[in-house]
Amino acid sequence: MVQSIDIQLTTKKKEKPPAKNLQFGVHFTDHMFMLDYHVDKGWHTPRIMPYQPITLDPAAKVFHYGQTIFEGLKAYKTEDGRVLLFRPDKNIERLNRSNERLSIPHLDGELVLAALQQLVAVDQDWIPSEPGTSLYIRPYVIATQPCLGVAPSTEYKFMIIMSPVGAYYAEGVKPVKIFVESEYVRAVRGGVGEAKTAGNYAAGLKAQEEAKEQGYSQVLWLDGVHLKYIEEVGSMNVFFKINGTVVTPALNGSILDGITRNSVLHLLRAWNIPVEERTISIDEIVEAAKNGQLEEAFGTGTAAVISPIGELNYHGEKLIIHEGQTGELSTKLYDTVTGIQNGVLADPFGWMVDTTAASTASK
Known part of the structure; x- marks a missing residue:
């Protein structure tokens, strides 16, 4: 059974930047997801909370031994108002492969997907709808145990933050x-x-x-x-x-x-x-x-x-x-992938995950 995710909504919403001023990874949404790990408790206390700084001990292992992994994916808003994620299952699979290589405990894929969907739902108003824009999603894990011994950490934080981003090619695809x-x-x-x-x-x-x-x-x-x-x-x-x-x-x-x-x-x-x-x-x-x-x-x-x-x-x-x-194949690939991502083209591979129901439930 997937752990229940506690949701604490912010009382001070941020002003959203105009779509024309969006840069990559500069502006962040109102909320974030956090999940803690301790060797004696496993992953615990999943929660959505107001976006805020985090406090870490100066001896936290992430600072000294680089035990950290991350992912990157996007949410899109279609012309008919649907909210879509592009192949989040593949990101979650790779997240756990990275965890394995860095000796970080395995994450429950169902919980990670639920966290992604609920966080996107809570901050759905941050998803830009202009052509080429999207909501970038950054899940990541850091080692937080305060210890200078060279060994895997016994404590971690898994977090998800999100950032509205503008069109990568504002004036068309350029080589x-x-x-x-x-x-x-x-x-x-x-x-x-x-x-x-x-x-x-x-x-x-x-x-x-x-x-x-x-x-x-x-x-x-x-x-x-x-x-x-x-x-x-x-x-x-x-x-x-x-x-x-x-x-x-x-x-x-x-x-x-x-x-x-x-x-x-x-x-x-x-x-x-x-x-x-x-x-x-x-x-x-x-x-x-x-x-x-x-x-x-x-x-x-x-x-x-x-x-x-x-x-x-x-x-x-x-x-x-x-x-x-720009070559014909590059153009065709770009138009096809982005067309599927934005719901303009058919999705014959079943890549897109529709989170509209979760978004509607959060209103």
């Missing part, structure tokens, strides 16, 4: 320029690359900073052993269309199993487009670009959905992809 990183590495097989943990993102900041200084939006990560095989682009999975076949790096233990990646693979196969999950070397991509067979490249992720790549810089050599323009 980005990417710097191929050949010095720094993001992760290695056997490490925590396949987990959604803070350290993976901290490891990428330096390379990203240096790439931006050279005029590039992000970096293309190569493997941490040979600096030869492609892994991810920034914090996104990456795809290449080569001579009619779409290829993407196979999940190998250092690559995140992206929900958008998984969705794109489903769509490509449903459209009978040849697709391969395999090892891809940067040399193969360079050769394909030079002989005219590299037709498109794009990243996939929750924030942008599809991010076309118009240029790669590898050791100072600039490789222009699809004349620096």
